[in-house]
Amino acid sequence: MYQDYCLTNNLPFEVISSIHSYDTSTLFCPAGMQKYKKQFVDSSIKTQTVCNIQSCLRLNDIDSMGDGTHLGLFNMMGTFSFRHWSVQQTVDFWMEFLTHHLEMNVDYVTIHPDVPNWNSYHKTEVRFDSECKWSDGEIGGYCTEFYTNGIEIGNIVNPLGDCIDVGFGLERLDHIVNQTTPKTKEQSLIDIIIKMIDDGYVPGYNKQGSILRKLLKMLYKMGGSIQHSFFEQEKQRQLKMSERYKKLLPKYPSQTKEWWYSTHGIEVDDYTY
Numbered sequence: 001m002y003q004d005y006c007l008t009n010n011l012p013f014e015v016i017s018s019i020h021s022y023d024t025s026t027l028f029c030p031a032g033m034q035k036y037k038k039q040f041v042d043s044s045i046k047t048q049t050v051c052n053i054q055s056c057l058r059l060n061d062i063d064s065m066g067d068g069t070h071l072g073l074f075n076m077m078g079t080f081s082f083r084h085w086s087v088q089q090t091v092d093f094w095m096e097f098l099t100h101h102l103e104m105n106v107d108y109v110t111i112h113p114d115v116p117n118w119n120s121y122h123k124t125e126v127r128f129d130s131e132c133k134w135s136d137g138e139i140g141g142y143c144t145e146f147y148t149n150g151i152e153i154g155n156i157v158n159p160l161g162d163c164i165d166v167g168f169g170l171e172r173l174d175h176i177v178n179q180t181t182p183k184t185k186e187q188s189l190i191d192i193i194i195k196m197i198d199d200g201y202v203p204g205y206n207k208q209g210s211i212l213r214k215l216l217k218m219l220y221k222m223g224g225s226i227q228h229s230f231f232e233q234e235k236q237r238q239l240k241m242s243e244r245y246k247k248l249l250p251k252y253p254s255q256t257k258e259w260w261y262s263t264h265g266i267e268v269d270d271y272t273y
Contacts, residue, residue, distance in 0.1 A: 002077050002170075005097050006051040011079075013050075019057045019073070019199055025137065027208050028057040032078030033136065033157075033165045039082045040139050040163050049081040053170060057192065059211065066185030069151055073192045074171050077154070081164035090156050090164050091121045091144070098146070098153075102177050106153075110145045118144055134165075141165075148176055186224045189215060193226060203230055221270065238270075245271045 006013040021027060022034045029035075032054035039045050054076050064070040079090060098104055108125035111118040112132035119126045121144070134143045134157045143157040146168075153176065154168030174180050183191070196212050203213040216234040225231060245266050252259075260266045 001101060002051075002053065002097065005101055006079075009093070011049055011051045014052045016052055016054045019055050019195060027211065028059075029054065030056055030058050031136065032056070032076045032167055033080060033139075033159075036080050036082075036165075037136075037139060039080070040159050040165070043083070046083045049079065049084045049164070051077075051079050053077050055195070057195070059192075062189075065188040066183070068175070068182035069172060071171055071183065071188050071191070073188070073195050074169055077166075077168045077170050077173075079164065079166035083162050085164050087118065087144070087156060087158050087164070088121045090166060094146075094154075094156065094166065094168070095123070102173065104148060104173070104177055106146050106148055107150075108147050110147070112142045115142050118142075151176070186219070186222060189219050189222075190224060190226055193219060193231075194228075197228065197230060203234065217270075241266055242271050 003013050003015070016035070019028045021029050023037065026034070032052055033040070035052075035054070036050075039048070055073070056076050057073050059072060061070040062072055065072050079085075079093065081090065085093075095106065098106055106124050108127055109122050110127045110129035110132050111122075113128045113130060116128075129145070132143050132145060134140055134155065139159050141158040141160060141163075143155045145155040146153050151172060153172050154166065157165040157167075159165050171180075175182060193212065193215050196208070196215070201208050201212050203209055203216060205213070212230070213234065216231055217238060219225065219231070220235050220238055225235075244264065245260070245268070248264065255263075257268045260268050
């Protein structure tokens with residue numbers, strides 16, 4: 001539906017399923033705006049607005065997965081304008097989509113106290129929030145956030161004061177509009193692992209490979225499984241490590257966790273006897 005809406009408004013649109021990062025600042029793509037960082041800072045690019053749905057992976061929320069709002073792996077619906085659209089135009093564009101096309105209510109929005117004039121951009125309740133700033137560490141600006149049922153469904157950022165960066169979570173909107181059942185932490189973890197494998201990542205000891213290994217280990221420890229050789233290899237590795245620790249423990253009963261890890265590569269908290 002979002003794709004049709006964008007194309008009807010004569011906006012270029014693409015669906016990007018890869019979670020590979022567009023630069024070296026992150027291991028995976030964390031947001032739809034990452035692809036357009038050069039366009040944001042290149043002042044020669046004007047009168048251009050594009051839309052997409054970008055697959056994203058954020059592992060900083062991994063402990064919150066299963067709460068109904070955090071997935072780790074999700075699709076971000078984005079609108080990006082480079083010295084073309086105003087914040088007002090963007091608010092109108094998204095409110096039209098949310099309220100008329102998705103037929104959902106926006107309970108309230110938040111804006112930063114430093115930009116009180118943004119109050120006039122909205123026709124719903126506005127609340128001030130000093131946290132209404134967003135940055136990827138390099139590019140950022142004031143933002144306005146949209147809330148439904150107490151859940152933040154998306155935001156509109158004004159990077160550098162003259163650009164637009166919009167991100168709305170597709171799965172969050174789907175949950176609200178269609179009352180879809182939230183995924184469990186195990187289901188979310190499996191989705192991440194399968195996506196990483198499909199995108200060409202393999203278990204290893206550095207960077208993305210190390211993360212995939214840790215996620216496979218996490219899945220095994222919580223009692224889950226997937227039908228893949230990577231999971232079976234990690235399962236066997238964990239079984240061997242467990243047996244090794246069980247065998248060595250009587251010999252070194254008083255050693256610290258740090259010693260076990262630095263000497264034998266064993267994370268003691270993973271094994272209890």
